Amino acid sequence: MTDAEDRLSSHLVEDEALQRLTSGHRLERPGDRLAVGLTDRRLLCVSDSGAFTDVRYDYVSSIESRERSRVRFTTGPDGQRTLGLVGGVLVIGALLVGFGRLSAGGIVRDAVTVGFALATVAITSAIGHVCRRDDGVAPREQLFVGTGILSVVVLASAGLFSPVLVAPLFVVATLAGLVLVRYARRHRDQFNGIGLRRHRETLLTVTTVDGRTIDLAVEADTDVDRTLSTAVYRDSAPTVGHPVPESPAE
Known part of the structure; x- marks a missing residue:
């Protein structure tokens, strides 16, 4: 188990399964790395400093994603x-x-x-x-x-x-x-590993029903954005009821 999995696992409740795991950071705090995970019921973010954020899928009102690339110096x-x-x-x-x-x-x-x-x-x-x-x-x-x-x-x-x-x-x-x-x-x-590297990442903007906004940047080679959208809109889809056939009157 990696450090990211270990950090996220400590915040899982009983019978909750971790489905996707990636790394990233908050846009307003790029130096504080995050372990970002998707479970069967919510979005989890745990930083290296121990800060914890979670959003249940039924509390998400909208999701926006876009990709960006930037050149940065890596020290190996x-x-x-x-x-x-x-x-x-x-x-x-x-x-x-x-x-x-x-x-x-x-x-x-x-x-x-x-x-x-x-x-x-x-x-x-x-x-x-x-x-x-x-x-x-x-x-x-x-x-x-x-x-x-x-x-x-x-x-x-x-x-x-x-x-x-x-x-x-x-x-x-x-x-x-x-x-x-x-x-x-x-x-x-x-x-x-020293040198200039082009780094691609996916920017996620998650808005909750109470108006809170969470801006994340995650690794671009993961499908976290698609998985999150699928989970949110699946949970928010209305349930279609099927009529129960009545038995013929005697």
């Missing part, structure tokens, strides 16, 4: 790792800016130095990726590795000994970049 399954990486980038960026202000190289020299450092980090990381593969280094890739090592030596020599570049800034930027790359590689599984 482990948001803390993502925040750590972003924080590291910001700290290193601030450190480089501060270091550049203290140096007498000027903006152009500092920018060129950081560029050399980034190139060194990129080539070093690519070489490490090829050498760590389980199937070994192919003959064609040996040329790449050799050329890459030579390039790193040239870049490092230029960064450390060239009068055009700022050696201390080169060292700091290179080491910081290698640390970030190592961190990202160790936790690459947690970073697979």
Whole structure:
């Protein structure tokens, strides 16, 4: 049983069956996630904070639904790792800016130095990726590795000994970049989900007979809106009586 099912099950009464389950949020409180369920008699919503809302089908006067899609940034399954990486980038960026202000190289020299450092980090990381593969280094890739090592030596020599570049800034930027790359590689599984994603959801507006309105956004890949409409209008349909045939008078 999932956490959402467990939360909803604690609010079910005897003989009440949960028929549909999805997740969502109130439109006015998008940060408070909801477990949204449909039973055989009512709509149930339980938030992560424990807030509970329920509406019996016979109290619903109208239902409106529409779909919307929006682009949002996702941090992957482990948001803390993502925040750590972003924080590291910001700290290193601030450190480089501060270091550049203290140096007498000027903006152009500092920018060129950081560029050399980034190139060194990129080539070093690519070489490490090829050498760590389980199937070994192919003959064609040996040329790449050799050329890459030579390039790193040239870049490092230029960064450390060239009068055009700022050696201390080169060292700091290179080491910081290698640390970030190592961190990202160790936790690459947690970073697979990072990026912009188009998210589709169904907006539900449920109005009750006393004028109360509940605005929900639920996952678009569920049929909660259709199931809710079917349950509400089925319960509100008038019952058609069938006449009982009379026995012939004797």
